[in-house]
Amino acid sequence: MEVIINGKIKLFKGERTLKDLLCEVCPKNKHLITEVNETIVKSADWEKTFIREGDQIELVTFVGGG
Amino acid sequence: MKNSLHSNIPDTPFQLGPKSFKSRLLLGTGKFKSKADVQAAINASKTEIVTVALRRIDIDRHEENILEHIPRSVTLLTNTSGARDAKEAIRLARLARASGYGDWIKIEVINDSKYLLPDNNETIKATKILAEEGFIVLPYMYPDLYAARKLVEVGATAVMPLGSFIGSNQGLKAKEFIKVIIQEMDIPVIVDAGIGSPSQAAEAMEMGADAILVNTAVATAEQPAHIAQAFSLAVQAGRLGFLSQLPHKIEQANASSPLTGFLYENEETIHHNSKH
Numbered sequence: 001m002e003v004i005i006n007g008k009i010k011l012f013k014g015e016r017t018l019k020d021l022l023c024e025v026c027p028k029n030k031h032l033i034t035e036v037n038e039t040i041v042k043s044a045d046w047e048k049t050f051i052r053e054g055d056q057i058e059l060v061t062f063v064g065g066g
Numbered sequence: 067m068k069n070s071l072h073s074n075i076p077d078t079p080f081q082l083g084p085k086s087f088k089s090r091l092l093l094g095t096g097k098f099k100s101k102a103d104v105q106a107a108i109n110a111s112k113t114e115i116v117t118v119a120l121r122r123i124d125i126d127r128h129e130e131n132i133l134e135h136i137p138r139s140v141t142l143l144t145n146t147s148g149a150r151d152a153k154e155a156i157r158l159a160r161l162a163r164a165s166g167y168g169d170w171i172k173i174e175v176i177n178d179s180k181y182l183l184p185d186n187n188e189t190i191k192a193t194k195i196l197a198e199e200g201f202i203v204l205p206y207m208y209p210d211l212y213a214a215r216k217l218v219e220v221g222a223t224a225v226m227p228l229g230s231f232i233g234s235n236q237g238l239k240a241k242e243f244i245k246v247i248i249q250e251m252d253i254p255v256i257v258d259a260g261i262g263s264p265s266q267a268a269e270a271m272e273m274g275a276d277a278i279l280v281n282t283a284v285a286t287a288e289q290p291a292h293i294a295q296a297f298s299l300a301v302q303a304g305r306l307g308f309l310s311q312l313p314h315k316i317e318q319a320n321a322s323s324p325l326t327g328f329l330y331e332n333e334e335t336i337h338h339n340s341k342h
Contacts, residue, residue: 005125006122006123006124006125007122008125010125025125026123026125026128028128029123029128029131030131031131031133031165032123033120033161033162033164033165035161040160040161040164042164043166058122059122059123059125060120060121060122060123060161061120061121061123061131062118062119062120062131062132062133062142062144062165062167063096063118063119063120063121063132064094064095064096064097064098064101064104064118064119064132064285065094065095065096065117065118065119065120065145065147066094066095066096066097066117066119066145066147066232066233066259066279066281066282
């Protein structure tokens, strides 16, 4: 399955929830905010959200800023 | 946290939307050399409002999150930097809210890469929609009175006029226009951008600004924690100057000590001596 995460193509085998995917790609980041196909998915819904072929996933977090 | 200097100032708290603050200094967290410096500057500045930005993570590289270095007690104000129009600013604001870290948003819409001036029209559009959605909206703006009035009308909690070009350390280049906004606004005015030294922060506070936001001047100083403390003191000094209703400037000299002669009281010694 091919998905696009932050503009980069990533390949995964087998069915995955958004939560599974986040555990794989950024296990240490505790302050993630996610969008799937331009819709915000709250962390409470990560487990219920299944990733599908071609999904565009945005993972953002807080950085320093003025 | 007890702060003797704060408690000595006969001042009302800084009321911003639903919260009130003792500190009138907001601190940005960009451009610091290390995240430990961010934390040290926050502590030294005694700030209660800290700005952060949102960015895509680099999934191939783990970086420690800035939030790990910001005390939980401070109010997080997420900016919409990177937004080129109202639509992008709104998207960023909604993402920030989805993080669960509150709904305080500093609208920053910039589509000029040379001068980085904020686009007031797009800022007004974004402010309207986000205020309707219940965000506490603090728009960063070019100091234009009509735009400021419009921002109040559409629900801004405060306005944040720029002192000078962002990151320039040039101080209050837009001073006269900021003065007009301070005089005309019933909502708080926070001077943002360009404040490069504690004396400039004090000057803005003496003019009647409600608060100051600094970032570059602290982040790029050799000793961020020291300058952060200096800014804290300057903001308090400027505020106290404002509250004391500074006397007017006078063109001529006006002696502070009695002008009579030292020993011969009835001779106008100084007056005569000064005429050659």
